[in-house]
Amino acid sequence: MTTHQDKLSSIVEQVKKLISLKQPIKISKAVDSHFVPNPYDTRSKLPKVDLSQMTEVLQIDQANLTCTAESGVTFSDLVRETLKHGLIPYTVPELKGITIGGAVSGCSIESMSYKYGGFHDSCIEYEVITGTGDVLTCTPENNHDLFNMIHGSYGTLGLLTKLKFKLLPAKPFVKMEYRKHSDFSSFWRDLKERCTADDYDFVDGIIHSPKEFIVCLGKMVEKAPYLSSYEWMKIFYKSTQKKAEDFMTIDQYFFRYDTECHWLTKTVPLMETKPARLLLGKTLLGSTNLIKWSNRVKQIMKLKRRPEVVVDVFIPSNKFEEFFRWYETDFDFFPLWIVPYKAPKMYPWIDEKYANAMDGEMFIDCAVYGKPNSDPKIDYSELLEKKTIELNGIKTLISRNHFDPETFWRVYSRNNYEKAKSQTDPHNLFMNLYDKFAPKNY
Numbered sequence: 502m503t504t505h506q507d508k509l510s511s512i513v514e515q516v517k518k519l520i521s522l523k524q525p526i527k528i529s530k531a532v533d534s535h536f537v538p539n540p541y542d543t544r545s546k547l548p549k550v551d552l553s554q555m556t557e558v559l560q561i562d563q564a565n566l567t568c569t570a571e572s573g574v575t576f577s578d579l580v581r582e583t584l585k586h587g588l589i590p591y592t593v594p595e596l597k598g599i600t601i602g603g604a605v606s607g608c609s610i611e612s613m614s615y616k617y618g619g620f621h622d623s624c625i626e627y628e629v630i631t632g633t634g635d636v637l638t639c640t641p642e643n644n645h646d647l648f649n650m651i652h653g654s655y656g657t658l659g660l661l662t663k664l665k666f667k668l669l670p671a672k673p674f675v676k677m678e679y680r681k682h683s684d685f686s687s688f689w690r691d692l693k694e695r696c697t698a699d700d701y702d703f704v705d706g707i708i709h710s711p712k713e714f715i716v717c718l719g720k721m722v723e724k725a726p727y728l729s730s731y732e733w734m735k736i737f738y739k740s741t742q743k744k745a746e747d748f749m750t751i752d753q754y755f756f757r758y759d760t761e762c763h764w765l766t767k768t769v770p771l772m773e774t775k776p777a778r779l780l781l782g783k784t785l786l787g788s789t790n791l792i793k794w795s796n797r798v799k800q801i802m803k804l805k806r807r808p809e810v811v812v813d814v815f816i817p818s819n820k821f822e823e824f825f826r827w828y829e830t831d832f833d834f835f836p837l838w839i840v841p842y843k844a845p846k847m848y849p850w851i852d853e854k855y856a857n858a859m860d861g862e863m864f865i866d867c868a869v870y871g872k873p874n875s876d877p878k879i880d881y882s883e884l885l886e887k888k889t890i891e892l893n894g895i896k897t898l899i900s901r902n903h904f905d906p907e908t909f910w911r912v913y914s915r916n917n918y919e920k921a922k923s924q925t926d927p928h929n930l931f932m933n934l935y936d937k938f939a940p941k942n943y
C-alpha cells in the first residue's frame with residue numbers, strides 16, 4: 502500500500518526535477534478543475550506536477566472533531582466519509598468534484614458561509630511543498646504568515662498535499678424553507694435578519710427575476726416526513742419557486758446544485774426538458790460531466806465572440822443594494838445565486854488600503870452562471886469586474902480576467918504576496934499570481 506509519505510516523497514522528487522527545466526509548471530489532479538475553459542490558454546502545454554494520487558481521507562478524529570485528508574479529496578468523497586461518523590465539514594462547496602486543496606487555494610462559499618466563512622477558515626494545518634522541494638507544516642503558530650496566505654494564492658505559493666480541518670456534528674436530514682419576496686428591500690431585510698439571528702443552519706438565496714426573490718433556509722433535522730431528490734429528472738433551483746418547504750438527506754442537500762451545475766444546463770439546448778434528461782441525463786447531467794464536456798468542446802468557444810459569463814463576485818454587504826440596483830438594469834441576468842459570506846477576519850492577501858475601504862468582513866457572494874456575452878459593444882465579464890472593483894469587492898479568478906497589473910495589485914496585497922513568494926518559490930516554478938491570471942487574448 503502506498504502511504505502518504507511515499508506519495509509526498511514522489512511529488513518532492515518531481516518538483517526537484519522540474520526546477521531544472523527553468524519554466525513554470527501546472528498542477529494535474531485526479532479530477533477536472535473548476536475553471537471556466539479558455540481555448541486560448543497555453544498553460545495546458547506546460548510541464549505538469551502530478552498530484553493525482555493525493556485522494557485519501559487519512560484520519561477522522563471523533564473526539565477532537567477534526568479530519569486529516571490529502572489535498573485531492575473531493576467534497577463528495579469527504580462528506581461520504583465524515584457522515585459515517587455523524588460529522589460534516591464546516592463549509593461544503595456545492596459541486597461534487599471540487600477538491601479540498603482547490604477550495605483552499607482558490608475559493609469556496611456555500612450556505613454555511615454566513616457564519617463560518619469559506620472552507621479554508623475551518624483549516625488548522627496545511628502541508629505544503631515549496632518551489633524548492635521543501636516540505637513545510639503551516640499552522641497558526643508555525644509558518645503563520647504562509648498559513649494565512651495560502652488561501653487565495655491559487656497554487657502560486659506551493660503545492661498543498663495534506664490538510665487538517667475542523668468538523669461539525671450533523672443530523673441526517675435537512676428541512677428547507679423558501680421565503681418568497683416580490684421586492685429587493687424585503688428580500689434583503691429578511692436575508693440580513695436571518696444572518697444576524699443565526700436561527701438556521703443554512704442560509705442563501707436565489708433571485709429568479711427582479712420581481713421574484715427567494716430566501717432559502719435550511720435546518721438539520723433527525724426525521725423527515727418525505728424526501729425529495731434532484732439528482733436526475735427534477736430541477737432543484739426551479740423547485741424553490743414552486744415549494745414553500747422541502748426535505749432532503751443532508752448529502753443531497755449539500756450537492757443540490759450539482760445536477761445542473763447551478764443552472765448551467767440552461768446553456769445546453771433542451772437539457773432542462775424531460776426527454777433529454779431521460780435519454781442523456783446520465784451522461785451530461787452533474788457538474789463533473791458538464792465540466793468534462795465543456796473541456797472537450799472548448800475549441801468551439803472560438804466560434805463565439807466571447808464565452809458566457811461564469812464568475813463569483815464578493816460584494817461588501819453595505820454596497821449590495823447599490824450593486825443590485827446596477828445589476829438589474831445594466832447586467833440583467835437571472836437567476837442570480839446569493840450567498841452571504843462572513844470572513845472571520847480580513848484576509849492578508851487583500852491589500853490593506855482596499856480592505857479598509859470595505860465595511861467589515863461581511864460579503865454577499867453574487868454567483869453569475871451563464872450570462873450570454875456576445876454583444877459586440879459590451880463585454881459583460883469586464884463590466885462586472887469593473888463594477889465589483891468600483892464597489893470595493895473581490896472578483897474570484899475562476900474565469901476570464903481583465904485587470905491591468907496596477908488595478909490587480911490595488912486589490913491584492915503585493916507586499917504580503919511577494920514576501921510569501923520569496924520564501925516559498927524563489928524560482929517562480931508556480932508562476933506569479935498576476936501572470937497566472939492575466940487577461941488572455943479573447
Ligand SMILES: Cc1cc2nc3c(=O)[nH]c(=O)nc-3n(C[C@H](O)[C@H](O)[C@H](O)COP(=O)(O)OP(=O)(O)OC[C@H]3O[C@@H](n4cnc5c(N)ncnc54)[C@H](O)[C@@H]3O)c2cc1C
Nearest residue numbers: 534535572594595600602603606607608609610655656661
Ligand atoms: C461553474 C463553477 C461553479 C462553481 N460553483 C461553486 C460552488 O457552488 N461553491 C463553491 O464554493 N465554489 C464554486 N466554484 C468555485 C470553486 O470552488 C473554485 O474554483 C475552487 O478553487 C475549485 O477547486 P478545484 O478543486 O476544482 O481546483 P482547481 O480548479 O483545479 O484549482 C483551483 C486553483 O487552485 C490551485 N490548486 C488546486 N489544487 C491545488 C493544490 N493541491 N495545491 C496548490 N494549489 C492547488 C490550482 O492551480 C488553481 O489555481 C465554482 C466554479 C465554477 C467554475
